[in-house]
Amino acid sequence: MTAGAISRRGAAGAALILACAPGMVLAASPAKALQVEVWKDPECGCCKDWVAHLEANGFKVKVNDTGNNAVRVRLGIDKKHGSCHTAIVGGYALEGHVPAREVKRLLSERPAAVGLAVPGMPVGSPGMDGAVYGGRKDSFDVLLLAKDGTSKIYQRYEGKKS
Template identity: 70%
Template sequence: MRRFVGLQRRQWVVGALVLATVGAWAQPDGPIVEVWKDPQCGCCKDWVAHMEKAGFVVRVHETGNVGARKRLGIPDKLGSCHTASVGGYALEGHVPARDVQRLLKEKPRAVGLTVPGMPVGSPGMDGPAYGNRLVPHDVLLVQADGRSTVYQSYR
């Protein structure tokens, strides 16, 4: 009986060590981005791939984004097809990963970033399917009062 108890204890300790090791391996490499989008939206899926390629870990909620946009404080007039959250900031639309990285580094007092609408040439709205075109557009920094300023321009 004593040998049996010792074996169980040893198995438990080994199991706990294995779980701890697996847990350490499973830690994300970059900040976690939560995304709310329509399940049918292909450009949103392409934006998610853009963010993952840049090192972000992305969790997608296929529930639509209107509620998330409102909850995170992005005015409807600055809306787009998907809404995200990362590091305490809101992201609306096709915001480039490099601008998100800059936001997380600079940590301005703001609600977050938006690329209103769905401009061709923005991440997820780019590539051969869009004729490799770039429609000039701005990434806006959104303040708590709903005002916005240009954070980055793409021309």
């Protein structure tokens, strides 16, 4: 073999490694993104239940019991999308009782967005699904919040009558 052939093979190998590297980085990203930081009222039980839902679905959660209004404003989430807690995960904002399934989907798809919101506190959403509600599940939407202030339905959850 000539030195040129080795260089071409070496270059081809390096190109292959570089071509695979983004996939390797993406594969590692969800593990890093599993860290969620939450701001909530210290007395809110449904927020604690939502945190437990995230933890049960593989997320590591840091909780700040300082309220969430200032964080919501800082992240650019409109009041109309507000709820009782706000979180950050993987560079995205989460407002309200967003199901872990949609958080994982968001982190996988990585859309250009502020994040996700479940406005209000719909009964049957994660954290609002305890025994006190008697199995009631109201319909609710998970909204994708765009950087221009608009939103669209990211996922619809149909309720059920108990």
